Amino acid sequence: MAIIRRVALLLQDVVDGGASVGFHAPLSAGTARQYWEGVRTIVEDNVFLWVAEANGVIVGSVQLEFSRKKNANHRAEIQKMLVSRKYREQGVASQLMEAAEIFAAENGRTLLVLDTQVGSKAESIYLHWGWIPVGQIPRYATSSDGTLHATAYFYKQL
Numbered sequence: 001m002a003i004i005r006r007v008a009l010l011l012q013d014v015v016d017g018g019a020s021v022g023f024h025a026p027l028s029a030g031t032a033r034q035y036w037e038g039v040r041t042i043v044e045d046n047v048f049l050w051v052a053e054a055n056g057v058i059v060g061s062v063q064l065e066f067s068r069k070k071n072a073n074h075r076a077e078i079q080k081m082l083v084s085r086k087y088r089e090q091g092v093a094s095q096l097m098e099a100a101e102i103f104a105a106e107n108g109r110t111l112l113v114l115d116t117q118v119g120s121k122a123e124s125i126y127l128h129w130g131w132i133p134v135g136q137i138p139r140y141a142t143s144s145d146g147t148l149h150a151t152a153y154f155y156k157q158l
């Protein structure tokens with residue numbers, strides 16, 4: 001199966017499972033593929049993508065966006081950490097994050113930032129990994145069911 005279709009299935013699974021990652025459920029295959037086609041055009045320009053594969057299926061992904069600002073060429077943002085429901089709690093996200101952090105450090109990025117839904121499991125995991133919370137913005141985005149939620153911001157120095 002083509003890569004776009006495979007990562008689209010991952011995104012659909014995560015959104016339909018209730019995660020707030022920029023889409024509402026149910027996520028159509030067409031919208032999911034359109035999103036990844038957009039990512040394809042920027043990957044390896046200033047966006048880098050890791051995928052985790054198990055039994056021929058893409059079960060996780062994460063993106064790292066390098067800031068292009070002249071005063072921020074030490075900074076990058078972690079985006080769209082996704083693990084399919086069936087493969088959670090097996091260390092997939094840990095491996096993806098480790099790969100992204102090593103790559104960032106090897107390429108001179110010393111400050112990472114990310115944001116996530118307040119109260120989500122992801123928020124607890126970032127705290128567990130030692131990311132520093134810097135605050136929350138109430139009613140920042142809608143979750144997959146369309147309700148507004150607060151967003152928490154984190155950073156990590158490498």
Ligand SMILES: CC(C)(COP(=O)(O)OP(=O)(O)OC[C@H]1O[C@@H](n2cnc3c(N)ncnc32)[C@H](O)[C@@H]1OP(=O)(O)O)[C@@H](O)C(=O)NCCC(=O)NCCS
Binds near residue numbers: 080092095
């Ligand atoms: C958040 C998510 C990516 C985690 O993926 P995962 O593969 O299940 O995570 P892992 O099994 O790799 O666990 C990550 C770490 O968190 C720890 N952990 C697990 N559950 C935890 C919890 N409830 N609270 C704190 N830490 C927890 C694990 O022990 C592991 O620690 P380690 O790296 O020290 O071994 C996954 O649940 C997901 O895709 N959620 C929906 C999408 C989402 O919200 N993404 C984040 C967008 S910013």
